[in-house]
Amino acid sequence: MPPPTAIVISIGEELLEGRIQDTNASTFAAELLLRGFHVVAMHTVGDGPGELKELLQSLQNKVDVILTTGGLGPTEDDRVRQEVAALLGVELVSVGVDGAVDFLHEVFARFQPGPAPDFFLAQALIPAGATPLSNKVGTAWGFHCTLGQRTELYVLPGPPRECAACFFYGGATEDLALRFGHQAHQLAHAVLHTTGAAESVIEKPIRAYLRPGENPRLGITASANGVCLSLLARAEPSGRSAGEILEARIADLQQQLHPFCWGRDADTLASVVVRSLASAKQTLALAESCTGGLLAGAITDVSGSSSVFTHGWVTYANRAKVDQLGVDDALLEGPHAVGAVSEEVALQMAQGARQRAGSDWGVGITGIAGPGGGTEEKPVGMVYVALVGPGGQEEVRQLRQYARGGRDFIRRKTVCDALDMLRHAMAGISQTK
């Protein structure tokens, strides 16, 4: 039996004008996929009268589920409830939940004295016969109703936090599970992360798994940080569960893609490094120049990183490298200077950080992020990353980041490369590139 079909609709002029990047559509498309739906399209429409009604009319009875986000707020533009009521040929009525209207009066009173006006109270109205979906983090109610013979419509607010609250905790997921749940438990999903190899290198040993009809279905996505593999497994009639099928394939892929594959699902390169350091009871100190604190920012993004990371220096000026990290002045100025962007300075930065922090590992980064400051000998994108470790490890790599990627790309890619060097060093894996 083919999976039930779904369409996600995002509503708002601000989306059509490109003022806001819609994140709801991809978030809920992924959630619907995991619940066993085939998302066949996503649409974005404005809030003009009739626009949504016309679109819903053209879709009803053609798909099993429609999920809309946006257009439920307290302003004149927010016409979604009216559009749906008009399509159903019913009136708008109160959600009929105790305290719903009082709550809106209360919220309104925080901004302005007196009772809330009708346009504000409209946030607790839904089409007659619809089921309210609660929104614990905002003021607009969502709702569910059936269009035509078979299309289940879930109407959710636009702000991503409110939309998620309404979907996950407001009644939508339960309703979907009741109506379509028999599909969902037969699926399992995971993402594997790799860094350090091009898409073509990753693809080569696993090409057979990419064929259409393979279970799990495998998708490849390349980004600046590396290549991701996305797996979706379905239970087999033989009785093998989706989870078993998924984990078997993951084990295989991890072996094929060693040493590039470093994590799965919510792992980040920084979280993997922090975990390795924590389990080895080791600490890290960072000395950054061109990345300007972004590597420390990535490490401290990991909750619990304080057990492994104690000291970071952003030695942006030459003077800072000398007075804070003990880099030899003669490397930076004078007849024998090699310049701040050099193997020697990166290494002394790493050593200086490690020594001053009394840490196990030290990293030093110096380079040219551009757009200015490049020369023929040291062009924009040239970066040195040095790593020193507790077992006498000492490694300096020259990176040539893609200059046309721009300053931000060069800095972020350098953070990623430095984390990958750390990961390899922690694992004792020698890195070839």
Next chain:
Amino acid sequence: MPPPTAIVISIGEELLEGRIQDTNASTFAAELLLRGFHVVAMHTVGDGPGELKELLQSLQNKVDVILTTGGLGPTEDDRVRQEVAALLGVELVSVGVDGAVDFLHEVFARFQPGPAPDFFLAQALIPAGATPLSNKVGTAWGFHCTLGQRTELYVLPGPPRECAACFFYGGATEDLALRFGHQAHQLAHAVLHTTGAAESVIEKPIRAYLRPGENPRLGITASANGVCLSLLARAEPSGRSAGEILEARIADLQQQLHPFCWGRDADTLASVVVRSLASAKQTLALAESCTGGLLAGAITDVSGSSSVFTHGWVTYANRAKVDQLGVDDALLEGPHAVGAVSEEVALQMAQGARQRAGSDWGVGITGIAGPGGGTEEKPVGMVYVALVGPGGQEEVRQLRQYARGGRDFIRRKTVCDALDMLRHAMAGISQTK
């Protein structure tokens, strides 16, 4: 005369599965808006046979412009050129540009010896009668053709860099200008940025400008960093140019929204702060704990920041605060300790950084980013930001960041608040909140 209408279509299963966040649609919607188009909808469809053809068929003669992205690559899924050719009832033919096929052979040879196979060479095929759109940063050609009587179709590759190259430099913008250009020069667009006031506060003094039909049209968008105003001005029949109308309204808004409004268009809070420091020939040193280097990362994101920023410390451990910045040990441990998250420690961090760097300004940040580490007295989200300056300025603020926003939100909001404090201090504006 109403503006010409446009629709943006994004193509790919990876979008419908939520594996990739589509950024092309909003980018090109904004570009079309600036060229005088009314974007009436955005659609995302898969790469199954017939899907795109059916959608294009339903739209042709109903809109003036359709822009598609994706589905032009060298794999089996990339069927867009076939779909369009089928709709037009024509064959696929070579782009007819000298060297186009040789180039594909050359690129293919980098990965694998021998001549390129047909599926790879297909990237230089377009429907007969279509005009090729060149792609200087990738291998797939885009193209333009007319559907039905009046719908101009621009077919572009999916990777954002390639899509942009094809649109801006491959012939699409010139073709749009030739066909619809009379509209575009009558428009002018700008974005104003504010921080420190809620949407309702920003809206109050400028409500009259938000009315439908106002010129410039004004849109408000709230995000974690503040409230943005988006303005779109149209030339008036009286002869006032769009630019004049836009700048007059901007001057007015900047006055109304002082001191919240800090920049326009590509400005960032960090770039505004760096610019102020540079024009005052002053320097800045940073001492960060809970933000872990993100503030330094934001400052050094600004090209040219090296003239104003020399030293940063990420003193994540108490020990680092003491040994690197000279924070008084007794504040952190012992009978009179106030703890690392305190007004006193933030201030000593700022002072220590300023003194050691020999800079004009010093900032110290310490707080609880969570999810762990909160207490009743010092809950997750409590942050102290201290600022010391060259004129004896000394200011410590306690921030209560929205804890449910999560660790990342708390850290990023703190960076934004610290930059705003710096901006106010540089401008000598007293901040009320």
